Amino acid sequence: MQTNVVQLRELLREKFPGVRMTAADPAEKAAAVWPTGVATLDMALGGGLPKGGITELQCAHRSCGSALVLTKILDQIAAANQIAVLIDGQDSFDPAGCAEAALRHLLWVRCRDAEQAFKAADVVLRDANLSFVVLDLALNSPAQLRKIPATTWFRFQRIVEQTMTTLLVVTPQKLVSGADARVVLKQRFNLNALDRTEEELLRALRVEGEVPRSGQRSETMAAEAG
Amino acid sequence: MFAVIYIPDFALQAVLRHEPELAARPVALLDTPERQTVVKQLTRAARLAGVTEGLTPTQAMARCAHLVMKSRSLPQETAAREVLIQIAYNFSPRLEATADGVVTMDLQGLPLSAVDETQDWAMQIHAAFARVDLNAQIGVAATPDVAFYAARCAAPVLVVGRADEFVPALPVEVLEPTPEVFGLLRRWGIRTVGAFVALGKERVVERLGLDALKLFRRADTETVRPLKLVTPPETFSESMDFAHEIETLEPLLFVLNRFVGQLAARLDVLGLVVAGLDLRIKLASGEIYERLFEVPAPTSQAETLFRMLHTHLESVRTDAPIVALQLIARPSDARAYQFGLFEAKLRNPNQFHHTLARLSALCGAGNMGTPVREDSFRPDAFRMETPQFESPHATTTGDRYLNMLDATAVGGAFPGLRLRRFRPPFHADVELQNDVPKFIASLRLNGTVEAAAGPWRSSGYWWEQSKLWHRDTWDVQAGDGTLYRIFCERGEWFVEGIYD
Numbered sequence: 001m002q003t004n005v006v007q008l009r010e011l012l013r014e015k016f017p018g019v020r021m022t023a024a025d026p027a028e029k030a031a032a033v034w035p036t037g038v039a040t041l042d043m044a045l046g047g048g049l050p051k052g053g054i055t056e057l058q059c060a061h062r063s064c065g066s067a068l069v070l071t072k073i074l075d076q077i078a079a080a081n082q083i084a085v086l087i088d089g090q091d092s093f094d095p096a097g098c099a100e101a102a103l104r105h106l107l108w109v110r111c112r113d114a115e116q117a118f119k120a121a122d123v124v125l126r127d128a129n130l131s132f133v134v135l136d137l138a139l140n141s142p143a144q145l146r147k148i149p150a151t152t153w154f155r156f157q158r159i160v161e162q163t164m165t166t167l168l169v170v171t172p173q174k175l176v177s178g179a180d181a182r183v184v185l186k187q188r189f190n191l192n193a194l195d196r197t198e199e200e201l202l203r204a205l206r207v208e209g210e211v212p213r214s215g216q217r218s219e220t221m222a223a224e225a226g
Numbered sequence: 227m228f229a230v231i232y233i234p235d236f237a238l239q240a241v242l243r244h245e246p247e248l249a250a251r252p253v254a255l256l257d258t259p260e261r262q263t264v265v266k267q268l269t270r271a272a273r274l275a276g277v278t279e280g281l282t283p284t285q286a287m288a289r290c291a292h293l294v295m296k297s298r299s300l301p302q303e304t305a306a307r308e309v310l311i312q313i314a315y316n317f318s319p320r321l322e323a324t325a326d327g328v329v330t331m332d333l334q335g336l337p338l339s340a341v342d343e344t345q346d347w348a349m350q351i352h353a354a355f356a357r358v359d360l361n362a363q364i365g366v367a368a369t370p371d372v373a374f375y376a377a378r379c380a381a382p383v384l385v386v387g388r389a390d391e392f393v394p395a396l397p398v399e400v401l402e403p404t405p406e407v408f409g410l411l412r413r414w415g416i417r418t419v420g421a422f423v424a425l426g427k428e429r430v431v432e433r434l435g436l437d438a439l440k441l442f443r444r445a446d447t448e449t450v451r452p453l454k455l456v457t458p459p460e461t462f463s464e465s466m467d468f469a470h471e472i473e474t475l476e477p478l479l480f481v482l483n484r485f486v487g488q489l490a491a492r493l494d495v496l497g498l499v500v501a502g503l504d505l506r507i508k509l510a511s512g513e514i515y516e517r518l519f520e521v522p523a524p525t526s527q528a529e530t531l532f533r534m535l536h537t538h539l540e541s542v543r544t545d546a547p548i549v550a551l552q553l554i555a556r557p558s559d560a561r562a563y564q565f566g567l568f569e570a571k572l573r574n575p576n577q578f579h580h581t582l583a584r585l586s587a588l589c590g591a592g593n594m595g596t597p598v599r600e601d602s603f604r605p606d607a608f609r610m611e612t613p614q615f616e617s618p619h620a621t622t623t624g625d626r627y628l629n630m631l632d633a634t635a636v637g638g639a640f641p642g643l644r645l646r647r648f649r650p651p652f653h654a655d656v657e658l659q660n661d662v663p664k665f666i667a668s669l670r671l672n673g674t675v676e677a678a679a680g681p682w683r684s685s686g687y688w689w690e691q692s693k694l695w696h697r698d699t700w701d702v703q704a705g706d707g708t709l710y711r712i713f714c715e716r717g718e719w720f721v722e723g724i725y726d
Contacts, residue, residue: 059726062708067644067726083572083615094723095597095608097644103597107613109585110593119588127581129572138726139646191677191703194642194725201642 014164034132034166037076038069038202044209045181051131052164053180054157058171059138064185065205066138066170068198071098073168077132078105084132085109085124089117090139114144118152125159125167135169145175153177184208227333227344228370228450231314231351232363232377233306236327238267239360240306241296244466244484246359252277253294254286266298301465301552306360308459309492313354315458316496317347322370322453328377330370332453341385348383357491367392369450375400389447394420401441407434419445462555464488471510471547475539478507481551482539483532489555490528499524500531501558508550515544522575524558530576537583572615582613604686604695605722606647643725645711651720654712663700663712671721673705681714701725 033048042048049055059066070086077084078101086093091110095103109124111117114137121135137145153176160167169176176182186206193201233239238255242248252272254265265281275290286293303326310329314321320332338344348364355362365376367386375396376384386392396419398411416422422430423445430438443449464485472478486503493500501524507515519534572578585594592610600607654668663675680700687693697715699722704710709725 062706062724063643063726065643065726067646068642071644083613091593091649092646092723093597094606094645094647095599096606098597100599103599105615106596108595108597108610109589111589116589120585123581123584123588127577129574129578129581139724188707189643189709189725190707191679191701191709194679194701194709196642198642 035076036069036073037079038072038205040202040205040207041069041183041209044183044207046209046211049166049168050180050211051166052161054153054160054167054169054176054178055181055183056169056171056174056176056179058174058182058184060184060186061188062172063189063193064187065189065201066185067094067097068201069185069205070134070136070170071102072198072202073134074102074106075099078102081105082132083107083130084134085130087111087117087120087124087133087135089114089135089137089144092139093136114140114148118148121156121167125156125163125165128163130165131163132166133168135167137175138170138172140172142173145171145173150177153179180211182210227338227366227368228373229318229331229333229348229351229364229366230324230370230373230377231310231329231331231355232365232374232380233310233327233355233360234363234378235267235269236306237298237303238269238296239327240303241299242269243302243306243309243359243488244464244481248294249361251294252290252292253296254283255296255298256283257298297469299467301467305464308461308463309358309360309488311456312458312462312492313358313495314351316354317351320453320455323456324370324374328374330373330453333366341387344385345383348385352382354495357495358488369447370453371444371449371451372447393445393447394418394423398422401444403441404437407437407441410434462489462492462557463552465550465552467550468548471549473547478548478551479536479539482535482553483528485551485553486532486535487528489553490526490531493555493557494526496557497560498557499526499560500555502556503531503535504554504556505535506552506554507544507548508552509544509546510549511546513546515542522572522579524560525576526560527576530580533580534576534583537580537587541587578615602686603684604693605684605697606649643709645723646726647723648721651713651722654719654721656712656714656719663702666702666704666710666712666719666721668721671704671710675702676705676707677703 032051033045034051035042035048045055057066057069074084078099083105085107087109089111091112093108107130109120111120117135117137121133124130124133156167157178159165184207186208187204189201238253241255242253249269250271251269252275253269254272254277255267256263257266263283265277265279265286268277268279272290272293275293277286277289277293281289283295286295307323307326310327311321311323314329314331318331318333318336320334322330324330338347344366348366351364352362362382363377363380364383365373365378365380365386366384367373367376367389369389372386372389372393375393376386378400379396398416398419398421399408401419401422403411411422416425422441427442466481490500501521503519503521505517505519509515517538519538521531521534525531582594595610596613597608598611600609652668652670654666654671656663657665663678665674666672678700681698683698685696687695695715697713699711699713702710702712711722711725713720713722
């Protein structure tokens with residue numbers, strides 16, 4: 001097994017995230033986040049989704065654009081030649097709305113309810129091969145979500161910290177205790193939105209972001225354009 | 227020079243190979259040579275307890291209350307014979323399967339000049355067999371027969387330099403005389419091979435007959451008989467017929483774990499790894515359950531291989547109890563594995579494979595994988611395929627069509643909001659006003675339709691009745707602002723999904 005210097009550096013960075021690789025490492029901060037490819041979202045998150053952490057994408061309403069955002073994130077992951085895992089809490093993902101390249105980089109786990117989705121997440125997060133995981137609970141009912149103990153998120157947090165996995169949880173309500181970042185999609189699209197292109201829709205997104213950092217003040221940002 | 231690998235009490239060791247913890251305990255191997263079951267071979271602990279060959283089971287138990295009795299197993303002896311030849315072949319390409327538990331190797335061409343070198347080499351053979359739980363004794367001498375005698379006396383290795391000094395000192399039993407001849411020699415006071423040879427060939431043959439010639443031939447220290455060379459078998463298999471039917475998973479996994487360990491060790495000794503496993507389970511009904519496993523990254527790590535089998539068997543249910551088990555390993559060369567710089571490579575393909583197996587057991591095999599869009603305009607047309615993240619993604623003719631579908635979307639990108647589907651679409655009662663949906667009633671969606679756009683008519687598979695579809699699709703905005711896609715097919719309304 002041979003690795004070159006670039007691969008070795010990446011492996012060391014993932015294994016020991018706190019250790020600096022060079023005397024001055026300004027790129028370290030940029031490398032700690034995963035850009036989503038959606039400008040309004042990245043601005044609200046301070047650059048992107050935190051690696052080795054949990055981000056909650058909360059849908060303030062239905063038809064807020066979360067599925068659109070999700071497909072753009074999958075495109076971004078495919079463009080980076082990485083593997084994405086989508087744990088679909090209610091088997092609602094539509095492959096027809098996703099680019100071919102994104103589908104080829106996707107492992108889709110179709111679950112029947114939230115309990116099964118959490119069990120699947122537990123299995124997937126422990127696999128160090130998989131660095132980006134989406135847990136989509138947008139269509140799961142509040143009754144199903146109430147059955148999930150809050151301690152589950154703490155357990156997931158310990159796992160992703162060790163494996164440096166990026167976990168994005170799409171939720172219909174505030175759910176993730178101690179998320180490393182939280183974004184709320186506040187937009188409610190009407191029927192006219194079906195005639196607009198995705199660029200127009202992404203520009204129209206109303207996003208409120210919160211990126212609490214341990215020992216630091218929490219930052220709340222809102223981005224609105226278009 | 228020749229070397230002989232001798233497995234003492236071969237049939238017993240073949241059985242105990244999968245239960246090495248019993249080797250230190252009193253164990254007797256039973257056989258039924260002439261319609262009567264008797265003790266054939268036994269461990270040292272059983273011998274010390276007073277058990278001997280030829281006793282019936284009852285007599286043996288009377289001598290040792292804690293005696294463990296095992297039946298002779300021909301499949302396991304076959305596997306042990308394969309192991310013996312395969313491992314021996316690793317040390318010399320010229321070998322003969324002399325007898326059960328005995329292999330003779332021709333050392334011609336091997337760089338073994340000094341006695342120390344030969345001793346070390348023989349100890350490596352002993353260590354190789356110890357890894358597969360076989361206690362081997364190795365003898366090295368100038369002729370095959372003397373090497374065999376040396377192997378029988380070895381503890382565990384014996385290199386004979388002067389055969390003319392070694393052989394005469396051996397007890398006369400090593401010549402394997404018939405019981406009558408042996409009794410006669412005892413009465414004559416002949417205890418050693420040297421004393422026997424000193425009697426003189428002609429005089430002994432005159433007294434004992436032509437059978438004595440065989441004994442003199444065996445006592446010869448100079449004749450080199452030709453070996454009947456064999457090639458090692460190409461199968462790596464472990465099997466067992468269970469004494470009792472197995473109805474639960476735990477005892478099956480116990481045996482399977484031993485099999486995996488043995489196969490991995492056998493291949494590891496030969497510098498090979500396991501590329502695939504063939505699991506065959508025989509049921510009491512006569513059926514055979516068979517499953518082939520491909521190891522994504524060939525390995526000799528028993529834990530990884532066992533986990534793969536364990537995960538699969540957790541979801542297997544049989545109609546009858548299990549009576550026999552066989553596991554066959556497909557070998558492969560160990561290969562160097564280099565991470566790609568630009569491709570998405572799995573760091574640990576075996577771990578990923580295990581994850582897929584666990585997800586498959588949790589969600590169902592068809593509910594996990596990579597979605598591939600079908601070449602069809604039928605709504606929600608896709609199939610699930612096993613992820614191939616290690617394979618290069620060359621564009622084929624089929625892919626070109628699908629890429630064209632991507633490109634023909636509005637503005638070169640997918641139009642608008644994406645659909646979150648309900649699978650299956652749920653039934654709804656829709657009230658129309660001027661042919662436009664105005665009110666929807668269903669289990670999950672109730673209320674007025676604030677705005678509606680449509681209908682868009684689509685159909686397909688008109689040439690095949692069973693797959694024919696024909697629907698009128700509407701986009702509607704419900705009273706709470708949620709955007710839905712509904713359709714009418716054959717007079718019935720369904721809610722297909724939510725635009726999000």
